[in-house]
Amino acid sequence: MHGNPVSLLLPLEIEGHEILSEPFYYEIKCLSNADYTTLSALQGQMLCCEIGDDKKSFPSRFIHGVITRIQYSDGNCEQNICTLTLQPELTGLGLGKKTRLWSGVTVSDIVCNILQQHLLNRPEIRLYNDPPLMDYKIQYKESDLDFINRILFDAGIYYFFIHNKDSHFMVLADDPIAHPDAYPKILTYLPSENISQPGYIKEWSATSVLKCSNVSLTGYNECNASEITINTGSKDTRTNTNNYSYEDIIPDGNRKRIKEVAETIIASHDSDRQTWQGETCSWWLSCGERFTLVDRKNEKKEYRITSLFLRVASNYASSVGDSICKFQAADNKTTLTYQHELGKPVISGILLARVVGPESEDIFADEFGRVKIRFLWGDDTLSGTDKTSCWVRVSQPWTGAGFGSQFIPRVGSEVLVSFIQGDPDFPVIIGSVYNGNNKPLFSLPKNNSKSGFITRSVNNGRIGEGHQLIFDDKKDNEKTTLSSSGDFYLSVKKDMVSDINNSMSLIVAAGRTSEIKKGNDNLIIKQGDLQNEVTGNVNIKVTNGNYSLNVSGGSGSLVSDKKLTLESMQSIQLKVGTSEIR
Incomplete structure (x- = not known):
């Protein structure tokens, strides 16, 4: 082993698993003469376990990680047994929870940014397709780890880890080319119970699972107000799977993104549609590596390891020291996509x-x-x-x-x-x-009988600049107020009726113009006086018609402080009773 805690530990056995797009997990069983207090201080420190043979006939396998858990057993002998859990630093990103948004960045940018915030090693980017630029992405009550897993799946990206003596780092991949070769790369299938030598596979089997073969997604484009339906099918040519379809609706309206989501879903089904399982003593294999299998017919085919279980005992625990590696593999030509189990969070509230x-x-x-x-x-x-x-x-x-x-x-x-x-x-x-800065329109509770609309002029508008439609429902003092700080236009294409049961006042500060294009102007006062007061001139012009003033049941008067002129182009007639003057 390598790292600061090495002097306190004698390794007996290491056991754990690795899966694509998941943090690895290993447990190292050790002997130690240190007490629990001393060992508990190791939590959070880096440790590397090196696996190899004494003759150096095969390459060493390094498993490097951070100690996340320590189990201590106080035995009856001088040395006690402790079990250390080794995981990647990435695991720590699953301990918290955050809500924030990201915009104008790619998925790989987000992953690098989050890891940088936690002072972790920058991931190695091995992407052969341009990651999409995301206009808007919300991380809602998710741990950084869950968020990373989710957005990587959405983009058709997965990850694995590469270990060395001093560190480990994350690799982002989306293509078979991104995977490193195992060394040695060639493994020979030799089904024999007595074969327990590295470089040979003693068990090999294939598994085929029935999966959906078609994906249909329907979105809605709000700008075009139109539905968008994308259909995509599996590359599996077997006809007996064509009747199983995955159909869903999504809120997205971008045709390209809908197509990418559909392809990612079908790829996730294809990833598990056919897999291979093997067992070997080759301890140097690692999840994400490529290897070439030589079968019993001496035919070669390339695979990628998608998950593995590894258990290795030291020669201290066993006089020989043994290892077992059980793994699952996929055809190296298959596009791998692994769906995040938790999926996207749902915001059910506001x-x-x-x-x-x-x-x-x-x-x-x-x-x-x-x-x-x-x-x-x-x-x-x-x-x-x-x-x-x-x-x-x-x-x-x-x-x-x-x-x-x-x-x-x-x-x-x-x-x-x-x-x-x-x-x-x-x-x-x-x-x-409303809030403490933007308070309700009417001071409350004093004006709780009022409701309505008040606008404000844009660009540095002040209080009172804008328009108002206010309803006051105070009992016996009900009132409606309609006001404008600018112009007011009323357009009626047919009839307009105003029925006022009390008085009406009209105040015009500048001038008034009334135009009747066709029809009559009738003013009927059934009870009361008509008073017109003018400071200035009064001009009444009648064109092609008559002008008459009739006073019934009363007298009439025409008074002028100065000159009074009556003028007619034809004649003037004054008549009183039966007398008249022409």
Whole structure:
């Protein structure tokens, strides 16, 4: 063994397993004369176990990791038995839980960023397909490890580990070329009970499992308001599997992404559709390595190890020292994809967010009325501007083609965010709420009888600048207020009726113009006076018609402080009773 704890430990046996896209797990049984307090201090330290033969006929196998668990048994002899659990540093990323968002980065960028935050070794990137650039990705109440596993699967990427004497590191892969060769690479299948020599496989079998052969995914493109259905099939040519189909709906509307998801799902089924199992004494094999099998017909075929179980006893525990390696392999030509068991988290409730945008804008929306948001729990180092959010749809009370309602939440507004199908990556704003900075329109509880709408002029608008529609439901003092700090336009294509049961006042600060294009203007006062007071001139012009003033049951007067002129182009007639003057 190698590392600081070596002087305290005498290894007896190592046993554990490795699986693609999972942290490895090994237990090392040791003898030690140290007490529990001394041994417990080893937790969190690095340790490497080297496996090899005394003659150095075959290469050594290194298993390097961090001690995550120590089991101590106080025996009756001078030395006690302890069991150390060895796992990758990556395992520590599964201990916590975080909620944050990522935008404008690739999957590999996220993995590198997270590992860097935890001061872990940068993964080796062996990707032969360009990882997709993600506009928006939410990590919701997930450990960093679960989040990494999930987004890698979504991108069709898996990982394995490479060990050496001093370290171990993670390898991101998506193609058979990314896998290293085992050394020695050639293993010969020799089914014999007496064969227990390295370099030979003594048991070899194949397993075929019935899987779905077709995947159909339906998404919805909100910009085109159209459904998108993608169908993809397995590369398995056996017709007896064609009746099994995987059908689902997803909230995504990007045809390329839907196709990638469908291909990833079918690839995950194909990965387990046919596998091979082997048993050997070749301790140097590691998960993720390629080897060439020479079968009984002396034919060669290349495989990749997808999982293995390894148990090796030291020559101290056994006079000979033995090893057993049971592994599962896949055809090296198969595209490997391994689904994360937990899957994507579902957000069943509502989250709070704040609308964001450029500092110069009060309203920041695209052509579809979508806005950008920042969740209140967002990481300040990664979010907080209009560039850190996808465009988020806004629910309206009523929508239609050229009709409905339109209220765009303004920058700084606190909004309620739900998620389509509970998917963290597809938020939708369903409402907005007041808070300590943005208080209710009317001071409460004093004005609890009031409700309505108050807008504010954009770009540095002040209180009172905008429009108001206010309803006051106070008993016996009910009132509706409609006001505008700018212009007011009322357009009616047919009739308009106003029925006022009390008085009406009209105050115009500048001027008034009334135009009747066709028809009459009738003013009927059934009871009361008509008073017109003018400071200035009064001009009444009648064109191609008559003008008459009739006073019934009363007298009439025409008074002028100065000159009074009556002029007619034909004649003037004054008549009193039966007398008249022409």
